[in-house]
Amino acid sequence: MNTEAPLSVLFEPRTVAVVGASASPGKAGHAMLRSLRSFPGSLFPINPRATEIEGLPAYPRVSEIPNEVDLAVLVLPPQAVPSALGDCAEAGVRAAVVCSGGMGESGAEGAALQEEALDVARKAGIRALGPNTSGYINPLAGIYASFVPGAPEIQPGGIAVVAQSGGVNHALAFQAQSEGLGTRLAVGLGNAMDVGAADVLDYLATDKATQAILLHVEGVPDGRRLFEVVERTVERKPVIALNIGRSDVRDFAQSHTGALMGSWQLARAALAQAGAVVVENTVQMLDAARALAASRLPPAARPGVAVVSGQAGPALIIADALRTAGAELPELEPPTVDRLGELLAPVTYQRNPVDTGRPSDSFVDVLTAVGRDPGIDTLALYALHEPPALDPVAVLREFKARSGKPTIFITAGPQKETESIVTSLEAAGIPAYLSPERGAWATHALTADARAAHRRKQRKHHRAPEATALPPLGSGTVDEAMAKDLLGAVGIHTPRRQVCATRDEAQDARTDLGGRVVVKVLDANITHKSEAGGVHVGVGSPEAMEVALDAIDRLNPDGAVRYLIEEHAPPGIELIFGGSRDPSFGPTVLLGVGGTAAEAIGDVALRLAPLSAGDAAEMIDELSAKKLLEGFRGQPAVDKAELIGALLAVSSLLINRPEIAELDINPMRATAGGLLALDALVLTETQ
Numbered sequence: 287m288n289t290e291a292p293l294s295v296l297f298e299p300r301t302v303a304v305v306g307a308s309a310s311p312g313k314a315g316h317a318m319l320r321s322l323r324s325f326p327g328s329l330f331p332i333n334p335r336a337t338e339i340e341g342l343p344a345y346p347r348v349s350e351i352p353n354e355v356d357l358a359v360l361v362l363p364p365q366a367v368p369s370a371l372g373d374c375a376e377a378g379v380r381a382a383v384v385c386s387g388g389m390g391e392s393g394a395e396g397a398a399l400q401e402e403a404l405d406v407a408r409k410a411g412i413r414a415l416g417p418n419t420s421g422y423i424n425p426l427a428g429i430y431a432s433f434v435p436g437a438p439e440i441q442p443g444g445i446a447v448v449a450q451s452g453g454v455n456h457a458l459a460f461q462a463q464s465e466g467l468g469t470r471l472a473v474g475l476g477n478a479m480d481v482g483a484a485d486v487l488d489y490l491a492t493d494k495a496t497q498a499i500l501l502h503v504e505g506v507p508d509g510r511r512l513f514e515v516v517e518r519t520v521e522r523k524p525v526i527a528l529n530i531g532r533s534d535v536r537d538f539a540q541s542h543t544g545a546l547m548g549s550w551q552l553a554r555a556a557l558a559q560a561g562a563v564v565v566e567n568t569v570q571m572l573d574a575a576r577a578l579a580a581s582r583l584p585p586a587a588r589p590g591v592a593v594v595s596g597q598a599g600p601a602l603i604i605a606d607a608l609r610t611a612g613a614e615l616p617e618l619e620p621p622t623v624d625r626l627g628e629l630l631a632p633v634t635y636q637r638n639p640v641d642t643g644r645p646s647d648s649f650v651d652v653l654t655a656v657g658r659d660p661g662i663d664t665l666a667l668y669a670l671h672e673p674p675a676l677d678p679v680a681v682l683r684e685f686k687a688r689s690g691k692p693t694i695f696i697t698a699g700p701q702k703e704t705e706s707i708v709t710s711l712e713a714a715g716i717p718a719y720l721s722p723e724r725g726a727w728a729t730h731a732l733t734a735d736a737r738a739a740h741r742r743k744q745r746k747h748h749r750a751p752e753a754t755a756l757p758p759l760g761s762g763t764v765d766e767a768m769a770k771d772l773l774g775a776v777g778i779h780t781p782r783r784q785v786c787a788t789r790d791e792a793q794d795a796r797t798d799l800g801g802r803v804v805v806k807v808l809d810a811n812i813t814h815k816s817e818a819g820g821v822h823v824g825v826g827s828p829e830a831m832e833v834a835l836d837a838i839d840r841l842n843p844d845g846a847v848r849y850l851i852e853e854h855a856p857p858g859i860e861l862i863f864g865g866s867r868d869p870s871f872g873p874t875v876l877l878g879v880g881g882t883a884a885e886a887i888g889d890v891a892l893r894l895a896p897l898s899a900g901d902a903a904e905m906i907d908e909l910s911a912k913k914l915l916e917g918f919r920g921q922p923a924v925d926k927a928e929l930i931g932a933l934l935a936v937s938s939l940l941i942n943r944p945e946i947a948e949l950d951i952n953p954m955r956a957t958a959g960g961l962l963a964l965d966a967l968v969l970t971e972t973q
Contacts, residue, residue: 303351303379358370383421384415385419391418413481448490465576487519490519587737591729679714704720781962796828808850823854861954875933876891876892902930951963
């Protein structure tokens with residue numbers, strides 16, 4: 287990362303040179319120059335075969351321009367980029383947009399070319415956007431450094447876009463325009479050889495004109511830094527993130543931007559943990575941005591939503607969508623219900639959702655009563671367009687003056703009338719939507735942002751456990767007995783066990799441990815012991831022990847075999863606890879449904895270490911199988927506090943013992959007496 291020049295030079299230049307400018311329509315250099323004609327500063331075309339382009343004096347090289355140049359936009363074949371950047375360095379240029387494709391995304395030769403270009407830029411202190419980008423637009427400053435047709439038509443506003451793809455960057459900006467939202471800054475990162483998403487987020491975090499940030503991610507080469515920057519940014523601005531990779535698109539993404547995809551699920555979890563509102567598509571992105579640009583809820587563990595509707599059917603759609611997304615719709619307090627009983631007909635439902643029947647003069651009083659309920663943080667209001675029964679603009683303006691509680695308005699009706707209502711409400715700072723589903727998602731985004739802010743506060747006050755004296759670990763794979771000693775040192779319980787070097791010791795251990803045991807091969811090189819025939823359960827007699835030992839001896843007939851004899855564990859629910867060091871995101875903790883089918887089921891939750899207690903609690907709640915842990919069909923409920931403690935212990939191990947590359951507890955059995963780690967694998971690497 288090059289930090290010699292601030293990004294303001296890149297995004298707020300006073301002078302711009304277009305290297306590769308062309309007078310030929312259809313060429314990218316021509317389109318780029320035309321887009322920049324509205325630039326209020328000085329604009330210089332660079333072309334060695336022209337003296338004038340589009341009415342502007344042209345120069346053969348940037349270094350021959352008599353003025354100081356802040357930004358050079360390179361629209362050149364890839365082979366020409368390093369030398370062009372060298373000329374920019376000679377001229378004292380401090381920022382560049384490298385549009386050229388055919389570099390890091392195109393194979394070894396292109397990657398070498400990109401590395402050469404980056405070396406030139408770094409030595410000169412030039413901040414470089416790209417390569418392989420269509421550029422950026424800054425409508426507020428009148429800078430359209432983009433060769434995409436129509437880019438100069440995008441109007442200024444408060445929504446910023448940071449997209450790995452230049453195509454997505456422009457698509458979101460155009461989509462925002464069609465939705466009546468203006469663009470503050472829209473940046474296509476391309477291959478991001480220098481300026482990456484984290485850099486632009488840092489720039490936008492302190493930008494007064496930015497109200498909300500849309501973040502599009504295809505791959506995360508430095509996930510830990512992105513996590514930290516998102517976490518800082520959301521303290522000031524909401525971040526709405528869309529990351530690609532749920533299906534197998536890694537090869538295409540590699541050819542597209544040269545990015546390493548990594549784990550989609552981990553990137554998604556990390557972005558949410560950092561405080562971004564993570565969405566599934568671009569429509570959700572813009573719906574969330576509209577709501578969050580207008581207002582953000584105070585931090586809350588479980589922010590309450592009230593649905594108030596003039597029609598019962600749409601209210602059910604909204605409430606169902608909100609609950610499915612995980613939002614809380616608490617029942618209204620008795621005083622609130624009593625007040626609603628005075629305002630509404632008795633046939634209406636009044637506990638949340640609130641069905642008003644048809645809208646009437648009491649609508650604003652209904653909203654006021656609901657808004658004052660102590661369990662309600664935000665409201666979603668639905669009303670069909672029914673003049674003169676309801677003037678939503680007047681009602682919501684009055685309610686805003688009375689309450690100030692963030693409210694989402696949702697309506698339907700004739701297009702011209704409803705679009706006029708949406709525009710009027712937007713001007714009053716009240717987000718409005720034309721479908722129940724989109725309004726519900728926007729409401730959910732408000733609550734997700736508030737929950738994330740609450741988690742951040744928890745994390746700031748969370749103290750990681752002190753590093754305790756832990757047993758030494760060898761290099762490579764640690765055998766199960768040593769791994770369990772390590773777990774015991776951090777408070778994770780394991781079955782009583784004995785390590786035995788001979789058959790006689792194994793027979794004695796069976797008696798000592800209660801007569802019915804589990805017999806395992808103890809060999810760090812055999813990581814899948816069950817599949818290899820190295821685990822024998824329910825061994826309850828000397829004869830059964832001999833059979834088990836014979837089977838284990840056959841696994842290594844030429845060497846010394848050690849046996850691990852453990853007491854038989856009681857029944858319970860099997861989970862998997864894991865820890866690893868992701869090459870992009872660093873130490874990561876996993877919780878999931880365990881046992882031999884763990885990979886096939888794939889019911890897991892991921893978070894970056896260090897965890898707070900709130901992070902751990904959310905991991906448990908995220909599992910699809912969480913009902914199994916709550917006492918399903920008469921089974922004993924798992925102690926959530928103990929689960930949280932075990933997750934924090936795994937997190938602590940990863941933080942305090944950097945030599946641990948991988949930690950796998952599978953299964954971790956949740957029994958009536960508590961958690962028991964039945965198997966453990968630890969892989970270390972030399973630091």
